[in-house]
Amino acid sequence: MTAMTATQTPPASLHDPVIGWFEQHARDLPWRRPEAGAWGVMVSEFMLQQTPVSRVLPVYEQWLARWPRPADLAAEPPGEAVRAWGRLGYPRRALRLHGAAQAITERHGGDVPSEHGQLLALPGIGEYTAAAVASFAYGQRHAVLDTNVRRVFARAATGIQYPPNATTAAERKLARALLPEEDERAARWAAATMELGALVCTAKNEDCTQCPIAGQCAWRLAGKPAHQGPPRRGQTYAGTDRQVRGRLLAVLREAVAPVPQSALDEVWDEPVQRARALDGLVADGLVEPLAGGQYRLPLS
DNA sequence: GAGGCGTGGCT
DNA sequence: TAGCCAAGCCT
Known part of the structure; x- marks a missing residue:
């Protein structure tokens, strides 16, 4: 509610510049190519959960070469998925991806389902990944709220430096309100806002000179006030x-x-x-x- | 809803 | 250097 009133411009005025910027600056990533298919998109989304693109790229290529369809992975022991996962981190994701491949093989005839609810029912797929696969692989209209998009919306629309620790109902409402009406355009918008957050509107050292909506950004127009609220939960690691x-x-x-x-x-x-x-x-x-x-x- | 769950590059 | 951060999910 308060988030909406912070935007002084109609949502639609953001679509063209952001999507236009995306068409000029989008990275050529393998899971964005048509030949990746829904399985390629899904594999990439699992791997990209908390792991940077640069480290995912080589493992993704090997994974798809070895297991080009869900049934290929499902036919192997789960330990092989864990081994092939290598050092991507959070290896439970490998186990869940294997489990998802088995479920797809058994329940969906070997094809990655296109319905959000069916995706959500698969192991390792939560709200974000279900929306991402449905949007990127099948061109559907969903609010895709990952850490990049949440940060872009927090700044551009709400006027704060960082979103809350956990996704709120207000954020979901805002994301839905900003979504273009048409399916394919909504999917482009989702990918574009995510890419903007990953490349320009980054957590630190954001580069507003490269931002296509800098002139409409509530946070920037407010003088980029520093983050208030509770500190973002850090991750300790050594000795754990x-x-x-x-x-x-x-x-x-x-x-x-x-x-x-x-x-x-x-x-x-x-x-x-x-x-x-x-x-x-x-x-x-x-x-x-x-x-x-x-x-x-x-x-x- | 808070906390657990890997790994490595960057500042 | 020691955090901080990276396309979350699950319990």
Whole structure:
């Protein structure tokens, strides 16, 4: 509500400059090419959840070459997905992508579903990814609210430097209000606003001189007031279970045969935390314990 | 709704 | 240097 009143210009006046800028400056990314198909779009969205484009690119190419259709991935053990995931981080995404491929193969005849609700029902697909796949792969009209778009809207429309930590109802309402009426144009708008946030309206060191809507940006027009609210939740890493899990899984990814407990013991010297991390990996289905104290990536 | 969950580049 | 940040999801 307050967000809407902050825009002194009608929403439609933003569409042309942003989409026009996108047509001039969009990166040529493989998942944006027609040949990527819905599966390529979906794979890219999984990989891009919290991981930068530059690190996704090589893994994406290898993944699609090896598993060109969902059924190809579904036919392999989940551990192979975890291994191919490499060092992209958050390896549970690999497991969920494998699970999604299985569900697509079993429930959708091997084709990535186009309905938002069916996408949302797949493992690893939340509100953002469901909207992104439906929009980018199928040209549908959805509010696609990722961290880039939320930041662009926070600045341009609401006049604040950063959006709230969690997506709010007000943000969804604003995003829907800004959406172009026509399907294909809405999909272009979604991709364009995301790209603008990724390349120009970045979290730090934004470059307003390159922004096609700088003249209408509420935040800029207000003098770029600094972020108020609660600090954005930081991520600690050193010394956490996450770091231990990462080291344990790295050993198992590289191994071609089951690994003895002793090999895992070498990656972390604190036994209680080490055991907790390993238990967590097993509980998550990322590691399969075998008889005799051996471990491997899951075969099922 | 807060917290857990990887990894590496950049400032 | 030590955070900060990167197309979130799940519990």
